Amino acid sequence: MTDHVILGKGQIGTTVAAILAERGARVRVLSRSGGKDAPGVEHVAVDARDAAALTAASAGADVIYNCANPAGYHQWAEEWPPMFAAILAAAKAHGASLVNTGNLYVYGPVAGPMTESTPLRSPGAKGRIRIRMWEDAMAAHEAGDLRFTEARGSDYFGPGALADAMLGERMVRPAMEGRTVDVFGDPDAPHTFTYIPDMARALVRLAGDDRAWGRPWHVPSAPPVSMREAVAALGRLAGAEPKVRRLPWWVLIQVVGAFKPAMRGMAETRHQWDGPYVMDSSAFTEAFGDEATGLDEALEATIAWWRRRLAAA
Template structure:
C-alpha cells in the first residue's frame, strides 16, 4: 500500500485525501494547524516552509502533493520558501512531487490555454507561479527530483468554500432571487474546474510515469460565461433567471484600498475581461480523464445551497 502525503488541507487537499483513502492508500495530511486523524487519513502539524520538518514528516512517501494555498495577497512572500521546502522534501524522500498549479503563469490569454502555452505573465502573482514551475522543472531535469503539475481553471463544486469560487459564492444570492454582482465581463466564456475532477487528475499524475517532467490541465466542461453558468445554477435551484452585472473596475480599485484581496483581483483584470479558457486535450488523450458533464456539476453544486441559505 503506497503512502501519499498531502501538504495542505484546503478543498484540494481534502478532496485528494478523500479520493486516495477511498482507493485504499495510506494517506497523511500535513498542515500548519494539524487535524484529527482517522482510520483513513492521518494528520500531522507541520509548517510547509520548514524544509527539515516537511522532509521528516514526508518520510517514506511514494508521492507528495502540493495543495498549499497561501493568502492571495501573500503569494510573493509565502510561496518561495514553501516551494523550496517541497522540492527539498521530494529530493530527500525520493517521492514524486505533484503540484496543484493554476493558470496565472500564462498571463493575459491570446486564446485557449494549454500546458504548452508560454509562461508570459507580467503581474506579480503570475511571475511567482511561473518561477515555481521553472525551478521545479530545472530540479527535475537535473535528476534531483521527479515532478509534475496539474493546472486548473476556477473551481466549482459543493466542496469549494464560497470565498474560493466565483460561482459558489453566488448560490445564496441566486436562491434569494437577488442581483448577482460578478468580477469582470459577465458574458466572456470561462472554463470551470469541478473539484472532484481536480483531485482525480492529481491522483492520476502521481501514479503514472508519463506525467513526469511536464504540466497538465485538469479536464473541464465546455466553457461558459459567468452569466450562463449562474443561469444554469439558478435553474437547478428552481430560482428565476438571475440578473447579472459586472462590478465596475473603479469600484473594485476603491475596495482594494482597504481589502488586499480586491487589490490583487484588479491586478489580474485580464482573467475577467477576455475569454479565459483551458485546453486539456492532452490529459484526456494520455490518461483518459474526462470532465464531469456540466449538468452533473451544476446539480451537485446547487446542493450546497442549504448550507449557504
C-alpha cells in the first residue's frame, strides 16, 4: 500500500488527506503544531525547516505532497528556502515522489491567458522565490534523485478559505450577508479562481499518474469571472443583495499593512487584480479528463461552510 505524506494541514492539505483516507490509503500529515489523529490519518508535529527532523518524520513515504506555506508573505524569504531544501532532502532520502502545490506568481504580469508554457519571468521577490523552488526541484528530477511535478492554481477559494484568500472572508461573508464588499483593483476585470477541492483532487490525480512527472499542470478551474460577478453570484445564492465598493491599494498596503505585515506583500501581486488575470487549465482536462467544479456549486458549498461556521460561533 502506498504511504502518503502530506506537509501542511491548511485547507488544501486537509482536503488531500480526506480524499486519500476515504480511499483507504495510509496518510500521515506533518505540520508544525501537529494535530489529532482521525480515522486513516496520522498527525505528526515537525518543523519542516529542519531537514533531519523532516526526513525522520516522513520515513517510509512513497509520495510527499507539499501543501505547506509560511504564515505570511513577509516570511517567505526567510522560511521558504530552508523549508523547501528540507522537503527535497526528505524526498531524495526516501526515494519518494514529490507533488508540489504551486501558484501563478512565477509568471509575473502577462498579456493573455497563462498556460504551462508561459515563461517564468516574475520580477517580484515572491515570484522569484517560487521560480527558484521550481528550478531546484526540476534539477533534482532531471538528475534522477526524485520524481517531481507541480500543480498550479489561481487564487484559491472554498470551504476553509479565510482572511488569506481574496475570495475568502473579506468577500464571502459580507456578500452572503448583503453588505458592501470592499475590493482592490478593477472589480470588472476577468479573474480565474481555483476551488480548493479541485486543487486537492488534482494533487492526488498527479501523484497517481506516470504522465504527470517532470512538468507543471494548471488545475482545472471554472471560467474566469470578475470580482463584481463573484460577489453578485454569492449574493444570489445566499438570497442577499450585496454591493461592491472599490478601495485604493494604499488602504491595504499602508493602512492595513501597518498592523498586518503580510498585507504589505500584496503590492507585488496587484497586477493580478488591476486587469484580466486568466489561467488556461485545458491541458490537465485533456490529459486526465478531470473538469472544474461549476462556480455556483463551489460557491454554494462555500456559503454552506460559512453558515455552519457562523452558527457554531
